[in-house]
Amino acid sequence: xxxxxxxxxxxxxxxxxxxxxxxxxxxxxxxxxxxxxxxxxxxxxxxxxxxxxxxxxxxxxxxxxxxxxxxxxxxxxxxxxxxxxxxxxxxxxxxxxxxxxxxxxxxxxxxxxxxxxxxxxxxxxxxxxxxxxxxxxxxxxxxxxxxxxxxxxxxxxxxxxxxxxxxxxxxxxxxxxxxxxxxxxxxxxxxxxxxxxxxxxxxxxxxxxxxxxxxxxxxxxxxxxxxxxxxxxxxxxxxxxxxxxxxxxxxxxxxxxxxxxxxxxxxxxxxxxxxxxxx
Numbered sequence: 001x002x003x004x005x006x007x008x009x010x011x012x013x014x015x016x017x018x019x020x021x022x023x024x025x026x027x028x029x030x031x032x033x034x035x036x037x038x039x040x041x042x043x044x045x046x047x048x049x050x051x052x053x054x055x056x057x058x059x060x061x062x063x064x065x066x067x068x069x070x071x072x073x074x075x076x077x078x079x080x081x082x083x084x085x086x087x088x089x090x091x092x093x094x095x096x097x098x099x100x101x102x103x104x105x106x107x108x109x110x111x112x113x114x115x116x117x118x119x120x121x122x123x124x125x126x127x128x129x130x131x132x133x134x135x136x137x138x139x140x141x142x143x144x145x146x147x148x149x150x151x152x153x154x155x156x157x158x159x160x161x162x163x164x165x166x167x168x169x170x171x172x173x174x175x176x177x178x179x180x181x182x183x184x185x186x187x188x189x190x191x192x193x194x195x196x197x198x199x200x201x202x203x204x205x206x207x208x209x210x211x212x213x214x215x216x217x218x219x220x221x222x223x224x225x226x227x228x229x230x231x232x233x234x235x236x237x238x239x240x241x242x243x244x245x246x247x248x249x250x251x252x253x254x255x256x257x258x259x260x261x262x263x264x265x266x267x268x269x270x271x272x273x274x275x276x277x278x279x
Contacts, residue, residue, distance in 0.1 A: 055237045060244065063237035068245055072226065077245065080222045083139060084211045087146025091207070092200055095151045099158025099196075100188065109159070120156070124149030124206075125213050132217060142222075145214035150203035157199030161192030194268050197261050204257055208250050223249075 039057050046056045055063075068077070102109050102116075127148050135141040165188060173187045189196075215224030227242035262269065 053236055055240060059237045060240045063235075064241040064244055067238050067241050076221055076223055076226050077249075079139075080211055080215065080224070081249070083142045083214075083222070084146060084207055087143040087211070088150055088203065088207045090143070091147045091150035091203055092154055094147070095154025095199065095203075096158050096196060099155045100162055100184065100192075102155075103159040103162025103192075104188070109163075116155070120152050124210055128213060128217055137217075137219075142211070142214035142219070146207050146210045149210045150207045153202035153206065154196070154199040157195045157202075158192060161195030162188055164195070165191045190267075194265060197265060201257060201261070204253060205250065208246065208253070212246065 042054075043057050046054050102112050124145065128145055131141055131144050131148065135144050169187060169191060173183055178187055211222075212224035212227070215222030216228050219225040223242055223245055227239055227246075230236075230239035230242060
């Protein structure tokens with residue numbers, strides 16, 4: 001039996017530890033429950049209906065350790081991540097810069113809207129052959145492919161965020177003499193930041209897709225190139241292991257983005273929680 005105090009109650013320490021362990025177990029169950037069920041279902045199906053094109057998770061795991069815990073980390077994964085982050089950063093800077101300018105000017109917005117709607121309707125993979133002709137087959141082409149698709153959600157969300165700045169806040173800023181860069185820094189960007197972050201979140205998933213597509217065209221390195229190489233050589237477990245790498249990459253970047261978003265939008269999230277408590 002655990003010790004009790006003078007009032008006959010158990011001490012708070014063991015109860016607190018028990019509650020912490022329970023919360024940790026529930027959190028792990030929420031995070032890992034569905035992936036574990038999916039892997040078990042995959043394993044059961046691949047054993048019950050064996051096929052060359054759907055290896056068991058065990059074979060994929062073996063191929064994963066043999067292929068990706070090797071020189072391919074530096075030869076394929078790191079170059080892919082570098083191109084992805086470079087294109088994503090350029091698209092973010094370009095999208096936010098143009099979005100602030102277009103969203104702040106009604107005249108510029110009216111002039112740019114037809115052009116924006118035209119280029120937004122063009123699927124980025126269609127532009128890959130054109131970008132190859134203009135930029136060649138090196139890293140620049142792959143980065144431009146990522147930029148060509150990632151820029152649109154950032155740009156359009158920034159325009160809408162700038163347009164939606166509260167008129168009361170705008171009038172208050174004018175009363176306090178906020179002009180030029182000070183107005184942009186202290187009023188426009190903070191007010192539009194929730195929608196800017198939403199656009200950046202959408203652009204991240206698009207960037208991963210375009211990174212793979214760009215590497216499938218006349219490339220000699222990268223995760224996408226390696227997956228296609230395995231597919232052409234009928235190395236099916238190795239091909240699946242490349243798909244797993246892409247999934248893990250996307251999951252890791254999503255966690256990193258969520259942490260950055262939570263830090264940048266701490267004021268916005270706190271305001272939402274406050275409203276929820278008063279609702």
